[in-house]
Amino acid sequence: MARQKKDKTATTELEAAVLGVVGRDGPCTPYTIRQHFLESPSPRWSGSAGAIYPLVRRLETRKLVRSTAGARGRRSQRNYRITRRGRTALNRWLLSSIAQSNATLIDDPLRTRMLFLGALPRGQVLTFVSDALGVMRRALHQAQQDLKESPAPKDPFAHFAARNALLLTRARLKWLVEVRAAQFGDSDVGKGT
Amino acid sequence: MARQKKDKTATTELEAAVLGVVGRDGPCTPYTIRQHFLESPSPRWSGSAGAIYPLVRRLETRKLVRSTAGARGRRSQRNYRITRRGRTALNRWLLSSIAQSNATLIDDPLRTRMLFLGALPRGQVLTFVSDALGVMRRALHQAQQDLKESPAPKDPFAHFAARNALLLTRARLKWLVEVRAAQFGDSDVGKGT
DNA sequence: TAAGGCATGTAAGACGTTACATGATTAC
């Protein structure tokens, strides 16, 4: 992806997500797009200005969005909306990125760490697992909260996304409980929170 | 993390993972480290030479690993092993990165896509979900396979990691089945594969 | 001794991050 002429149809996850937001929510300013990512429960992107502003210009160069100069007071403002080409690109991204995706096994930082936990003395392994359990219980609460705030009738897809977050969090919590049980033979299995 | 002097104790996930591998498996050449990542089921890193070779030198600069010049035939070869400092750093990374981690909600590319699935006509939504189900069933097989190949007695932590992969994959599969049922009212729920 | 692949790298570049800069608007 570097030395070569860049394939014009290739799209990063963030580019696609921005395109998706613009397409779904209608005309956006870079600022509203940023807000969207800043408020999103997923910590994948920072929503930093340094990412978003250049990105939307990139999208415009590729004619996936089009901007019109609005104005709020005297301040100039760009309103971006998705083009037909953009919709096509989004559509293609949604459908084509699945099959050959590397998404078969998603990343879990806790799993990465688990691989090297043998480096710790037993007591610290316990600390690790306990801490992780604490974090995960809070995450579960958050996920439940988020799910409540995105009811199915409002936007079924947002609802499904929130379900995904909940199910993944539950799975990780279950895993941690399992690990603790296997390591320390306690009988808390299934208690959860 | 850019404009500022870099915090010497900061460590990227890949750096820590490499450090972990060197610490766990004993003296490594960059080549064996690469193999490790190339063979790993987790697609998070490519294990590219361009990443690994500079990285181990970076670790050596920071005195987290130390290299000795071995030789296979006349070919010079660097053998890296972890230092005491390296063990300390690894230890700290394992314990400290949890609490303030952004790992509370892990990323799922399918979830990202789900958010924008409203852009597709209904028929294509079905296609999307079906394709994803196919991918996920294969991923489930793979995860089960991997789990079998890392039995608990051999390395309990590797075993736990494989369990994590399996549970996460199951959760995603369950989620997709749920989505399909909600969208299309079919009664396949619970059938799975 | 030539071919192929093993092993070790380097080169160029895309992407996203943090931190800084700056004018407009609002609140007091």
Place this chain on the structure above:
DNA sequence: GTAATCATGTAACGTCTTACATGCCTTA
């Protein structure tokens, strides 16, 4: 009218990626 915050950017940089380069070393 001054301070805070909104909104829009730019600057510098680190990490990782793909593609290329290059010698060693085995095997036929």
